[in-house]
Amino acid sequence: MQRKDEALLAILEGQPVMPVLKIDRLADAVPLAQALVRGGLPAIEITLRTPDAIDxxxxxxxxxxxxxxxxxxxxxxxxxxxxxxxxxxxxVSPGITQELLDAASMSEVPFLPGAATPSEVMAAREEGYRLLKFFPAEQAGGAPFLKALASPLATIRFCPTGGVSPKNVGDYLSLPNVICVGGSWVAPDKEIAAGNWAAIEELARQARALKG
Incomplete structure (x- = not known):
């Protein structure tokens, strides 16, 4: 677990924003990833929300x-x-189940499970997890909620995802228990559909420059 935690920590610490991507057309995957890499966001999350996600x-x-x-x-x-x-x-998962915990325990690939309540965070902590996704971030209480968790659950660090935007990203990144955020705004659907990779590269560059 420690080795996997260190690998995941290096990924999450490497950039303030993790692009959360929904790939509707397989042909978009490579140029989109290339644009994000050029903009300084090499770590990306492709969600399994479309038939082409695995490909x-x-x-x-x-x-x-x-x-x-x-x-x-x-x-x-x-x-x-x-x-x-x-x-x-x-x-990355929006939540945590025993099935996923078992799968993660048998894999060398690091796992970032989701949690949205103190009980879920504590349950993940009992399983040895110290890095968690906070989802859905805004709907579950946002930055004030995470700030309240910082003292009683000081060993846990979060990647908030869900409703995070340029308007509130600074509130999250300023918290001591937030390692990075997940965001879809760096790759808007309309820009992907138009193949406007230069615009996405610029959005990635702006996100890369964010600080807490």
């Missing part, structure tokens, strides 16, 4: 060597296995 992970892992591609919206052990086989270097 997109495979393509990016094979064709964009500077990208650190992860898989998100992992709900089952089968999802976990497929994503790892496709080349995912980290796994």
């Amino acid at each position: 997109a992970i495979r393509l990016v892992s094979e064709e964009v060597p500077d990208a650190i591609v992860g898989a998100g919206t992992i709900l089952t052990a089968r999802d976990f296995s497929q994503a790892v086989s496709a080349g995912a270097r980290f796994i």
Whole structure:
């Protein structure tokens, strides 16, 4: 677990914003990843919300060597296995189940499980996890909620995702228990659909420059 935690920590500490991506067209996966890498956000989360997600992970892992591609919206052990086989270097889930814990324990790929309540955070902590996704961040209480957790659960660090935007990202990044945030705003659907990779590269560059 310690080695996997160190690997995940290095990924999350490497940039203030983790792009959370929904790939509707497989042809967009590689140029999108390339634009984000050029903008300074090599670690990306491709969510399993579309039929092409697994193939997109495979393509990016094979064709964009500077990208650190992860898989998100992992709900089952089968999802976990497929994503790892496709080349995912980290796994993200909106929650935590025994099935996923078992799958993670048998894999060398680091796992970032989600939590939204103190009880869920404590349950993950009992399993040895110190890095968690806070989801859905805004709907679950936002930055004030995480600030309240910083003292009683001081050993836990979070990647808040869900409703994080340029308007509130600074509130999250200023917290001592936030390591980075997950955001979709760096890759807007309309820019992806238009193939406007230069605009996405610039959004990535702006996100890379954010500080707490």
